[in-house]
Amino acid sequence: MEFGIFTIGDVTTDPTDGTTVSEHQRIKNTVEIAKKAEEVGLDVFATGQHHNPPFVAPANPPVLLANIAAQTQTLELSTATTLITTTDPVRIAEDYSYAQHLSDGRISLIMGRGNTGPVYPWFGKDIRSGVPLAVENYNLLYRLWREKNLDWEGKFRTPLNGFTVTPTPLDEVPPFVWHGSIRSPEIAEQAAYYGDGFFHNNIFWPTSHTARMVQLYRQRFEYYGHGTASQAIVGLGGQVFMRKNSQDAVREFRPYFDNAPVYGHGPSLEDFSTQTPLTVGSPQQVIERTLGFRDWAGDYQRQLFLIDHAGLPHKTVLEQLDLLGEEVIPVLREEFAKGRPADVPDAPTHESLVIRHREGRDPVPGGAPGSRAYEDRQARAAEAKKEGADQA
Amino acid sequence: MSTQTMKIVAVNTSLSEDSTTLKLTERILATAASVGESVGTEVDTEIINVRSLATALTDMTLTGFRSEALEAAFTTVANADAIVSVAPVYKAAPVGLHTLFWQLIDDRTLARTPVLIASTGGTARHSLAGDAVLRPMLAYLKGIVVPTTVFAATDDWGSVEGGRALNARIRQAAEELVSLTASLTGLGVDDLAEADDPESAPARSVFGAVSGERGGDEFDPERITPFAQLLEG
Numbered sequence: 262m263e264f265g266i267f268t269i270g271d272v273t274t275d276p277t278d279g280t281t282v283s284e285h286q287r288i289k290n291t292v293e294i295a296k297k298a299e300e301v302g303l304d305v306f307a308t309g310q311h312h313n314p315p316f317v318a319p320a321n322p323p324v325l326l327a328n329i330a331a332q333t334q335t336l337e338l339s340t341a342t343t344l345i346t347t348t349d350p351v352r353i354a355e356d357y358s359y360a361q362h363l364s365d366g367r368i369s370l371i372m373g374r375g376n377t378g379p380v381y382p383w384f385g386k387d388i389r390s391g392v393p394l395a396v397e398n399y400n401l402l403y404r405l406w407r408e409k410n411l412d413w414e415g416k417f418r419t420p421l422n423g424f425t426v427t428p429t430p431l432d433e434v435p436p437f438v439w440h441g442s443i444r445s446p447e448i449a450e451q452a453a454y455y456g457d458g459f460f461h462n463n464i465f466w467p468t469s470h471t472a473r474m475v476q477l478y479r480q481r482f483e484y485y486g487h488g489t490a491s492q493a494i495v496g497l498g499g500q501v502f503m504r505k506n507s508q509d510a511v512r513e514f515r516p517y518f519d520n521a522p523v524y525g526h527g528p529s530l531e532d533f534s535t536q537t538p539l540t541v542g543s544p545q546q547v548i549e550r551t552l553g554f555r556d557w558a559g560d561y562q563r564q565l566f567l568i569d570h571a572g573l574p575h576k577t578v579l580e581q582l583d584l585l586g587e588e589v590i591p592v593l594r595e596e597f598a599k600g601r602p603a604d605v606p607d608a609p610t611h612e613s614l615v616i617r618h619r620e621g622r623d624p625v626p627g628g629a630p631g632s633r634a635y636e637d638r639q640a641r642a643a644e645a646k647k648e649g650a651d652q653a
Numbered sequence: 654m655s656t657q658t659m660k661i662v663a664v665n666t667s668l669s670e671d672s673t674t675l676k677l678t679e680r681i682l683a684t685a686a687s688v689g690e691s692v693g694t695e696v697d698t699e700i701i702n703v704r705s706l707a708t709a710l711t712d713m714t715l716t717g718f719r720s721e722a723l724e725a726a727f728t729t730v731a732n733a734d735a736i737v738s739v740a741p742v743y744k745a746a747p748v749g750l751h752t753l754f755w756q757l758i759d760d761r762t763l764a765r766t767p768v769l770i771a772s773t774g775g776t777a778r779h780s781l782a783g784d785a786v787l788r789p790m791l792a793y794l795k796g797i798v799v800p801t802t803v804f805a806a807t808d809d810w811g812s813v814e815g816g817r818a819l820n821a822r823i824r825q826a827a828e829e830l831v832s833l834t835a836s837l838t839g840l841g842v843d844d845l846a847e848a849d850d851p852e853s854a855p856a857r858s859v860f861g862a863v864s865g866e867r868g869g870d871e872f873d874p875e876r877i878t879p880f881a882q883l884l885e886g
Contacts (some may be wrong), residue, residue: 392883393883393886396880396883396884396886397884397886400884416886446871446872446877447877447878447880447883450877450878450879450880450883451880451883453880454880454881465716465717465718466718466719467719467720467721467724469721469724470719470724473872474872476872476874477872477873477874477877480874481874481877484874523716524715524716524718526715527711527712527715527716527718528708528712528716528718528720532712532720533718536718536720536721537718627880627881634879638881
């Protein structure tokens with residue numbers, strides 16, 4: 262199981278002193294945060310993709326990820342999320358492939374659609390086609406990373422004739438892809454179809470809802486024959502603020518919560534903490550809360566925490582990383598390992614994916630022979646053939 | 654086969670303790686139950702008071718986040734065979750808290766669901782407010798709003814004639830609601846006059862079986878649109 266942090270790069274005024282960091286400073290801080298994440302023993306740093314203020318998450322995440330890759334050794338560099346709707350899949354294939362080479366295989370992606378209507382037309386797209394865009398674009402990306410001299414034609418972009426991505430993915434194994442969605446069953450289905458991972462950013466949602474989405478993905482993963490439901494690759498978000506003493510954590514975090522752009526002036530910190538994974542308290546409370554995720558999500562592979570938002574000072578964020586690295590993650594690693602069935606896979610790494618590829622165990626989109634999906638397809642084809650014969 | 658009863662849920666926004674809105678809600682539900690009984694149908698009623706969800710509705714507006722209580726209320730509405738919407742009128746429209754509930758519930762929640770609109774207000778000048786504002790909103794949610802709406806002004810509670818007229822209107826609306834629900838859910842009682850004679854009441858079929866199909870559970874692995882179909886566009 263891998264642990265990390267994810268950021269959306271919000272430039273927010275610190276409500277306690279009215280100061281706002283510059284975009285330049287926020288970007289530099291983000292690199293420091295990522296380096297510190299590796300230093301304290303985290304596995305993953307993930308960045309969002311953003312095209313509008315007040316966010317300085319990169320418009321093209323490989324720019325940031327490559328810079329961090331140059332300054333780290335082991336850290337897995339991910340997105341959360343890559344906008345599969347408004348970004349040309351050809352550029353995604355090329356840029357992430359390049360970053361994968363630079364980082365020696367430390368790149369992974371979480372695909373997302375984004376949810377702000379105005380962004381779509383800036384890139385010649387329409388939010389009403391959000392799901393069809395995600396479906397077609399990812400299908401193209403999937404093929405670009407696996408086929409040479411590709412001929413392709415779709416609804417949303419210029420056709421391709423004899424196109425080959427350069428560079429091709431490292432060791433012929435594309436970066437691992439997760440599909441992120443809050444409430445679109447189509448995306449859970451998409452992740453299952455390809456045998457990719459499914460990431461639910463549950464930070465604003467009650468567990469009852471997240472559990473249903475995860476369950477849907479697990480069932481369909483099994484249906485497509487990529488493994489049993491319990492072997493599906495699941496990632497979850499989380500949101501924490503810690504101090505040694507939980508009252509101190511609540512006192513310090515409350516003004517940031519109350520004024521945060523996303524949920525400020527809405528629910529109380531207490532209500533929000535009860536109803537979502539937000540945990541403000543001691544490291545022990547964060548440990549207990551996070552371990553509880555397994556009760557409804559099953560054994561899972563990736564846990565990302567949001568810690569650097571709402572105008573929190575950079576120094577405070579670095580202190581949060583110290584607490585995560587020293588007190589929280591080591592215990593979570595140990596406790597999550599207990600009782601975890603041997604056949605539940607770890608989070609995929611480039612190395613594990615290379616082995617899988619060489620052993621010919623890559624997932625077959627839509628299900629290989631022997632899967633329920635394959636049998637259903639065969640049955641439908643036989644049915645259609647019979648009907649055709651009857652008519653003739 | 655789940656249940657043989659008709660489930661009618663009232664979405665009721667009553668703001669004071671001694672609320673005429675709640676009184677109207679209870680009277681409508683009691684009338685619907687008696688209409689159901691007269692045609693041999695058991696009616697199960699439940700009242701959701703939107704007042705208790707006020708903070709949750711504001712929170713959801715601001716953050717998109719649904720509290721468990723709100724989620725439970727939305728589910729109760731989605732699982733109902735019929736809905737009664739009751740709210741006081743403020744400034745020629747049902748109170749904003751009430752319309753907010755309908756604005757935040759999922760699209761298609763009311764597909765194939767008969768809905769009765771009822772309102773309360775100070776004077777009869779407000780009487781078309783429910784029709785004007787809620788009828789399009791509920792239609793957007795794919796609800797089937799019955800033709801008769803109920804409006805109760807202060808006069809209706811104060812005088813004998815007023816009370817009589819109100820009761821007649823409630824009876825009319827409740828009959829429309831119950832008979833429409835019965836025919837949609839497969840009970841087959843589409844002619845109340847005929848069914849008034851208990852002897853001739855047709856055999857019951859099952860409520861809930863059909864309403865379960867409505868909207869459906871989009872997260873049910875057995876009902877999801879297969880990805881191959883999404884790929885074909």
